[in-house]
Amino acid sequence: MLIETLKLLFNRDLNKLKAEIESYPNESQIWAIAPGISNSAGNLCLHLIGNLNTYIGAETGKTGYIRDRPLEFSLKDVPKSELIVKIENTILVVNTALDSMTEADLEQTYPQIVFEKEMSTGFFLVHLSTHLAYHLGQINYHRRLL
Numbered sequence: 001m002l003i004e005t006l007k008l009l010f011n012r013d014l015n016k017l018k019a020e021i022e023s024y025p026n027e028s029q030i031w032a033i034a035p036g037i038s039n040s041a042g043n044l045c046l047h048l049i050g051n052l053n054t055y056i057g058a059e060t061g062k063t064g065y066i067r068d069r070p071l072e073f074s075l076k077d078v079p080k081s082e083l084i085v086k087i088e089n090t091i092l093v094v095n096t097a098l099d100s101m102t103e104a105d106l107e108q109t110y111p112q113i114v115f116e117k118e119m120s121t122g123f124f125l126v127h128l129s130t131h132l133a134y135h136l137g138q139i140n141y142h143r144r145l146l
Contacts (some may be wrong), residue, residue, distance in 0.1 A: 009129045010094045017089045029146045041139045046072040049086045061097030
């Protein structure tokens with residue numbers, strides 16, 4: 001049951017991420033940083049893509065994805081169309097990985113130490129969903145501020 005819930009949440013929020021990026025009327029606004037805001041929507045989008053492709057795609061789905069986290073925050077002016085394709089590909093990666101899992105897999109220890117201690121795969125997947133929602137809210141607020 002948790003796997004289906006996670007799939008619903010990841011799909012809902014990744015599709016909302018896509019809609020948020022599509023809603024910027026001017027591509028340059030995706031990369032704008034206003035006073036008091038440290039990250040652009042574009043960089044947060046790249047960060048979410050890298051995060052999910054690393055921890056769900058590469059680890060669970062065995063995609064071979066190699067993350068360059070500093071690049072997620074230093075790249076600028078990636079075209080909106082490219083961000084959309086990356087989001088759509090991430091949706092496929094997440095769905096494929098979650099489809100390959102069983103409820104018993106969720107009880108297993110996640111293979112990487114991420115927060116300096118072991119945790120179950122189910123706990124970490126819930127964390128990844130809330131991490132996505134957190135940054136999605138930041139992107140929504142960023143878009144509306146601009």
